[in-house]
Amino acid sequence: MEAFADVALLSRVQFALTVAYHFLFVPLSIGLGLILAINETRYYRTRRPEDAAATKFWVKIFTATFAIGVATGITMEFSFGTNWANYSRFVGDIFGAPLAAEALLAFFLESMFLGVLLFGRKRVSPRFYMVSAWLVWVGSCLSALWILIANSWMQTPAGGELNADGTEAVITDFFAAAFNPSIFARYTHTVDALLIMGAFVAMAVAGCYMLKKRHSDFAMKTMRIAAVVGIVTSCAMIVFAHASAVVVWEEQPTKLAMMEGMYDSEVPPLYAVGIVDEETQEVIAPFAIPGGTSFLATGNFDTEYPGLNELAQTEEYGAMVVEDMPVNLVFQSYHLMVAMYGLIMVTSILVLVFTFRGGRIARMRWLQWLAVLSPLWPFIAIQTGWITAEVGRQPWVVYPSVSGPEGVSLLTADGISMSVSAPELWLTIGLFIVVYLVLLVGWARVVGRFIKEGPVAEDGDRSEGSPALAAAAVAGSSVSAEGSVAVAVEVTEAAVAEDGTAAKGGE
Numbered sequence: 001m002e003a004f005a006d007v008a009l010l011s012r013v014q015f016a017l018t019v020a021y022h023f024l025f026v027p028l029s030i031g032l033g034l035i036l037a038i039n040e041t042r043y044y045r046t047r048r049p050e051d052a053a054a055t056k057f058w059v060k061i062f063t064a065t066f067a068i069g070v071a072t073g074i075t076m077e078f079s080f081g082t083n084w085a086n087y088s089r090f091v092g093d094i095f096g097a098p099l100a101a102e103a104l105l106a107f108f109l110e111s112m113f114l115g116v117l118l119f120g121r122k123r124v125s126p127r128f129y130m131v132s133a134w135l136v137w138v139g140s141c142l143s144a145l146w147i148l149i150a151n152s153w154m155q156t157p158a159g160g161e162l163n164a165d166g167t168e169a170v171i172t173d174f175f176a177a178a179f180n181p182s183i184f185a186r187y188t189h190t191v192d193a194l195l196i197m198g199a200f201v202a203m204a205v206a207g208c209y210m211l212k213k214r215h216s217d218f219a220m221k222t223m224r225i226a227a228v229v230g231i232v233t234s235c236a237m238i239v240f241a242h243a244s245a246v247v248v249w250e251e252q253p254t255k256l257a258m259m260e261g262m263y264d265s266e267v268p269p270l271y272a273v274g275i276v277d278e279e280t281q282e283v284i285a286p287f288a289i290p291g292g293t294s295f296l297a298t299g300n301f302d303t304e305y306p307g308l309n310e311l312a313q314t315e316e317y318g319a320m321v322v323e324d325m326p327v328n329l330v331f332q333s334y335h336l337m338v339a340m341y342g343l344i345m346v347t348s349i350l351v352l353v354f355t356f357r358g359g360r361i362a363r364m365r366w367l368q369w370l371a372v373l374s375p376l377w378p379f380i381a382i383q384t385g386w387i388t389a390e391v392g393r394q395p396w397v398v399y400p401s402v403s404g405p406e407g408v409s410l411l412t413a414d415g416i417s418m419s420v421s422a423p424e425l426w427l428t429i430g431l432f433i434v435v436y437l438v439l440l441v442g443w444a445r446v447v448g449r450f451i452k453e454g455p456v457a458e459d460g461d462r463s464e465g466s467p468a469l470a471a472a473a474v475a476g477s478s479v480s481a482e483g484s485v486a487v488a489v490e491v492t493e494a495a496v497a498e499d500g501t502a503a504k505g506g507e
């Protein structure tokens with residue numbers, strides 16, 4: 001019953017719910033932004049009506065996703081002031097700069113050139129239109145950069161110090177804070193995961209059309225693009241994930257200990273599967289590679305790392321209560337993320353091979369079904385990776401990393417808003433669930449309608465895009481969170497009717 005009245009825990013649950021929902025749409029918008037830009041480049045070179053229709057198809061899906069992603073991001077930012085007031089006071093001098101830069105230098109860039117894509121086809125040159133498509137994607141990547149700078153600073157603080165009374169972190173070096181020890185590894189790891197997600201969603205759309213034997217030319221072209229993007233980004237993930245893990249091993253010893261279920265100091269083995277018995281403080285696993293994790297971190301099999309019990313005795317991590325640490329949750333989320341990466345690689349290789357071997361995938365229904373289901377792998381990997389990163393740094397919201405400034409850390413329980421009560425949190429959690437569920441259904445219906453209609457070539461494919469669709473993006477940044485999503489969904493549905501997709505059912 002204590003958990004039902006724990007304000008800190010409920011505040012974390014509410015924020016986690018908002019972030020997880022928001023991160024349904026961010027991977028789609030950034031990942032599909034690359035697919036959109038590649039399709040527009042192909043149309044710029046061929047000037048074929050069917051390629052114009054393909055670009056128009058991806059613009060519709062991107063816009064509907066972008067609008068809801070913006071709105072849920074606004075909700076998330078408001079929660080810093082409503083539910084995490086003490087945290088906001090502590091990091092405000094540092095945290096505010098990247099958030100402002102994200103809006104000024106990235107979001108406006110993305111939104112402006114999305115407007116060009118939506119209604120500027122006839123008003124700008126073909127080359128400018130193509131460049132706009134790439135700038136939309138670049139803007140989304142820049143947006144992710146600034147957000148991850150803020151988040152990475154919470155993981156590995158740098159470029160700041162405590163003020164005189166020890167109540168706030170004050171920035172002393174902007175560039176040191178922005179380029180903190182974990183930003184490059186975390187940014188490349190995260191963005192690459194989002195690109196994998198976009199490739200697999202494109203793969204699923206192509207597989208769906210192949211199963212239904214519709215839009216065959218579009219399906220094969222899309223599958224080829226998705227296969228190439230998927231294999232390149234999946235292979236790159238080996239490098240980026242390793243770099244990210246090395247940062248954890250160097251900067252966040254308690255997180256590493258939870259990821260591998262280490263309560264006592266040891267040479268960490270490499271587990272494929274297992275479960276952590278938090279009562280006996282042991283990992284129960286069918287097999288393990290002795291020293292495997294040590295080898296991945298340092299290149300040898302005998303490097304010893306401290307366990308949670310030893311770390312809890314140190315001055316830096318003395319606030320940690322080992323018995324309360326969510327070790328099994330972090331262990332399972334980390335290993336599930338790794339398992340999903342295995343499925344991602346297998347799927348990427350199969351699709352690549354059988355797409356470019358005479359287009360044999362068009363006759364392989366089992367592989368088409370695998371392609372349709374494949375977005376689940378990166379989606380689960382992204383969500384479990386986020387759980388590993390954020391739950392793994394508990395009980396701190398600003399983690400006392402190894403190279404961080406002395407004293408710059410904040411316990412999660414000390415970062416909440418003291419004026420928010422447990423009943424208020426339960427009420428808002430319930431409202432979020434209901435509203436977000438409605439919005440998810442609305443978004444799925446709109447996108448499902450676009451997919452059902454498909455990339456149909458029309459006489460107006462080379463003309464300007466729909467102003468109604470453009471209004472969706474504008475709405476996302478000009479009204480309140482829930483209201484913006486509702487407007488975006490309604491306007492996007494109206495755009496479907498404008499384009500004639502509501503009246504046409506079939507190829």
